[in-house]
Amino acid sequence: MSLTRRRRALRGAVLTATAAVLTTFVVAPAAHADPTATDVAAPSSDATAPTPAEPPVAAAPTTDAAPTSDAAPGTEATPGTEAAPTQARPTEATPATEPAPAADGTDPGDVVVGQLMQAWPDPTAEEHAHDEHGSADGDHAEEPLSWIEPAEGDAVRVPTDALPDVEVGSTLAVTVGDEVTDEASTEQGIEPAVEVQAATVVDAATPDPTTASAGTAPTNTVTAVLVLPAGASPDSTTIGTVVDTLNGAVSSFWSEQSNGTVRIAAVAGATGWVRSSQTCSSAFALWNDVAAQIGWTAGAGKHLMLYVPPGTDGCAYGLGTVGSSIGSGGRSYVQAAALSVMAHELGHNFGLGHSSELQCDGSLETGTCQTRSYYDFYDVMGISWGQVGTLNTVQADRLGLLPAAEEVALTGSSASTTVALAPVAASSGTRAITLTAADGTVYHLEYRQPSGRDAWLGDARNAYRLDSGVVLRRASTGSDTSLLLDGSPSGSSAWTSDLQQALPPGAPVAVGGGAFVVRVLATSPSAATVSVQTAANGTPTLSAGQALVAGQQLTSANGRYRFTFQTDGNAVLYRADGSVVYATMQYTRGGRLVMQSDGNVVTYLADGRPTWDTRTWTSPGATLTLFDDGNLAVVRPDGSTVWSTGSDVGGVLRGGRSLLAGTELTSPSGAYRLAQQVDGNTVLYGPGSRVLFASGVYGAGLRLDVQVDGNVVVYDGRGAPRYDTGSWRDAGARLVLSDDGSLQVVRLDGSTAWSTGADTPDVLRAYGSLTGDASLTSAGGRYRVVGQTDGNLVVYRSDGRVVSASGVYSPGATTRMQPDGNLVTYDRNGRPVWNSGTWWAPGSRLVVAADGALRVVTLDGRVVWASRADR
Incomplete structure (x- = not known):
């Protein structure tokens, strides 16, 4: 029977018996050496530090370079001579087996039963330089290499992505296919992989119970061997140097780091160099060959560490299997008898990446x-x-x-x-x-x-x-x-x-x-x-760097207000009764609200795109605080406020809030009210139902929105804007109705962006109107002008005598002071029937003078129209 057929029969028998669970080994990524420094001596004070832009590469330390030809070991050393370390003869023992490459030992359709092993290859110097100086294309890590290692015979390399959900160390039955050519085999000299046609987990990997926390870690015995892979030449290193380094610096390091839990005892596996027919391109074959020659067997707390000469073809600076615990043992090779690489490879054996x-x-x-x-x-x-x-x-x-x-x-x-x-x-x-x-x-x-x-x-x-x-x-x-x-x-x-x-x-x-x-x-x-x-959830303050995610909230100290980042992404300030004080009106499902270190409060989508902010990025260290009066504010470290929703008092409509048809905003005393009427008109009423302001926009389904950009807009049912205050440059501003009758858009700093002006009984300002017997009264009360129900605009003296009249009769008419400065009477159908002709004087107001005259007065105080005075 051929060697291949014998292996196939053995694997089939193992599959039938469901396979014995083997000790779990995972090959770690190769250790990465700095070519500018070693563990032997610290850099001298005048040494030039490596340039950070030129990172270390996977090469041996310069102090461990291969010796020159006159230091090469003699090939005819006399037995019994007290030879110098460089004179040791390589062991001539024949390897126990002469395994063929893994791909040569399998045919398509073969079933291989063994443990899944993985290794992360160390990049070459050129590859590392490319990674360092190339473009960043996201999170990047070397793809691991994978093998199936049977109880007998060679490990078989398989594509890593063929077994994405299998735990390393699990025993598998794998049906293999044709050889696969990949970068590892063509550029790194690694043995070829074979296709995975089918795979079954025979025994899943389980944790090793010998952990430090369990207090059961055995003494770690490290068997050190000087090894010459095929084609390598020995250097001046002695087995004594390797063993002494392990028992000295390496043992002290791990004992110190573990408070004595990790105990290392190193012994020599051979007195001289052991020659192998294997190379580092097949690390498992190299380890197995050396183990067979010196009689080493794996077990708990047992380590095999090979020293290979620096610069040996195909060898990394160091490579070690990754175990499951401090006591699981393992295999490794190194190119230097140095603390850094030896302690590193033992770290892999202990279970560290x-x-x-x-x-x-x-x-x-x-x-x-x-x-x-x-x-x-x-x-x-x-x-x-x-x-x-x-x-x-x-x-x-x-x-x-x-x-x-x-x-x-x-x-x-x-x-x-x-x-x-x-x-x-x-x-x-x-x-x-x-x-x-x-x-x-x-x-x-x-x-x-x-x-x-x-x-x-x-x-x-x-x-x-x-x-x-x-x-x-x-x-x-x-x-x-x-x-x-x-x-x-x-x-x-x-x-x-x-x-x-x-x-x-x-x-x-x-x-x-x-x-x-x-x-x-x-x-x-x-x-x-x-x-x-x-996390700030439930507290009044969001500090720099903190965030609210869906369902989290700030709560005022008195419990009367809560600012919630909702699951729909809208951030809403609520009163205790559930009514809304303020809302960002942004919907960022799956996102978050962040108090940034620059002072800006930002809502982000799940993908990191910003959707809303307070525009306070010039206030580093600021906090977002919810006060007991319902004020949500961005507060600088010096206590000043850079952004605020304002205190929750009557007469305030904040950004994100609306007046819908049939609702109104009232001043704190209730003397004035802003009504969003069912006919669509937005009207400010004073005492006696006097109209102080009106949008003059009509239609079903209209609403008034105070936008987060500061603009107050009346929208129709289709979402089209019909009227606005023009204050879109004032983010965070609020609409305030005061007890003096003024309706204002107030900025975050307290200044006014737009206003109807205070209610004085002798003045009709832009947007104000007289209708339904509403009137103005002169200072002192001697005269009053009435917008009568019959449409006539009449000035009366206190004794009832008529001083002047427009002479227009149109029941249901309204007289309005327009923002362009024109005083106009409109019939019930909205057609103008009388006007002052002052449309060229924007911002003007109508004043009932102390002499009984009506005057249209410009912003600079000029009279551009007047009725006759009382004689």
Whole structure:
């Protein structure tokens, strides 16, 4: 039977038996090395820091370059000689098997049973440079590679998108098809993938119980081996150097980060170099070959770490399988006996993904964003460079290494608080603030300060000029389990040079869509004082950075008013009885209302488009406050008001409110009323039903709207405007009817944008009219003019004698003072039957003089028409 047929028979038998569940391994993204620094020595004080625009690439540190030819190992070393490390002879043991490439071991239609494994390939230097200098096209991460690893035989690579919903580590029965050519095989030298024709989950992945929080983590035994993949040449590194680094710097690091929970003991798997016929392009085959040669077997707490010479073809700087816990064990290879890469690969074995950075175009975490893989330079799970900082609290929490006593945990329903945050490198105190948003997203705040393991932040070793201060991370899944957020975000054009991510002191930073607002109030060597304001729902004030989402509201302290962001997106100010005081009249279903740090209050659609705002963007630090008198105001830090709906008093109609047919607005005393009549006319009545103003617009279904732009408009039933005050440039203005009879459009600053003027008994202003025996009375009361029911306009003396009359008889007529300055009598059909002929004097008013004369007086006081005076 051929080798291929034997494998097929074995796989069929395993499928029939439903398959034994294997230890879960996931290959991590390859470690990313900084070519300008190593763990061996800190940069000298006169060393030139790397240019931030030229990021590190996946190459070995310069100090670990392959030796020159005169340092190459001798090929004829004498046995028994106390040879220098460079003289060790590679082991000549023959690999236990000589497996063929995976694609050669399967035929279309074969069923392969094994575990789903994944790996995120480290980009080449050229690819990384392209990512750094290319355009930002949204959130980006390398697509992982996937394999099915059977109990026996070679791992078979499959397209990742063929198994999108299967948990890594699950046992599958996969029917394979033809070979698939992709970028990984053509450009990266990775073994070919095969098509997935069908797949069945035989045994779903389950969590490993050996977690640090459970207290069951075993001692991690690391078997170190010097390995020469096919075609590689040895360098001067000795197995003693590798083992000593593991038992020294690496063991100390993980013990320190875990308070002694993680214990590492390294041993040599072979005394010299082990030669393999496999290459790094098939990492599983390389690991399996070496394991067979030295007799290593996988198990809980057991690690196999290969050292391969720097620059070996097809090898990344480091690569490690991702386990499920501290005690699950794993496999890895590295190109340097250095703390950064060794601790990094063991971190993958413990279950950690990478520590990367999320960059968004001028914002914290919304809009156009990209994931900058490995770019958390503070953390061991970020890029491998010369400094290794404290394990960040997102990663520590993932491993169960963040004690409850060292964190303050908050949710959106928690009370606002201020926390003294200890440096994350400290051994005690509050080292993290965790914020859990309503959707389950978890954020961590920690304080990076030059002390302990982070002491390098304060001296020349800080080659990338990283910030000291409070930093914010978001827990994630996949290859990047920790995402560093930029507290001072740049535009996308500056992404490649922006490595400063600390939160700016004093500035409000909205987190979790506004569920939390974070401020760094003060910093010292021992602590950072951090304020966290939680969601404002139910409070009177919305602070900078906070937001209201559907169903949330501000409530005045006395409980009489509530400003609600409704599920339909309209933001409405209600009285306790449910009547409306104010509304934005914008419908942004699924959106939010945000009090921005620039002072502007904005409603946004779900896709981020703004739909309404208070136009107060020049008032940084302002708050939106609902006062006990019903006034909703944008208040600056100095206490001044920049925008307001005004107090809820009688006689006020605010933006977003309307008068419908048959309704009216009354002055506080009730002496004056503005009626939206059923005939469509909008009429201001004074005492005795005198008409002080009328729109003169008629029609069924008309309504008066006070718009949010400040304009007061009468609309017909079809939505067409029929009359307006022309005050559309005065956003936030309100319509006010006062006890002096004036109807005004009042701006937010209290000035008047439009007015009918106060009611004085001797004056008829523009839009005012006399009808149905309504009258004006001269100062002193000696004369009065009456718009009689018969249509005649008559001036009477107090003894009843007629002083003058228009001589027009038209029952039901109305005499109106027009805005163009003309005094006109209209019959009941709206036809003019008499006028003063003063249409060329806009803004003029009719005055009953003390001598009994009627005068049309211009705005500058000139008389342009008059009736005869009393003689």
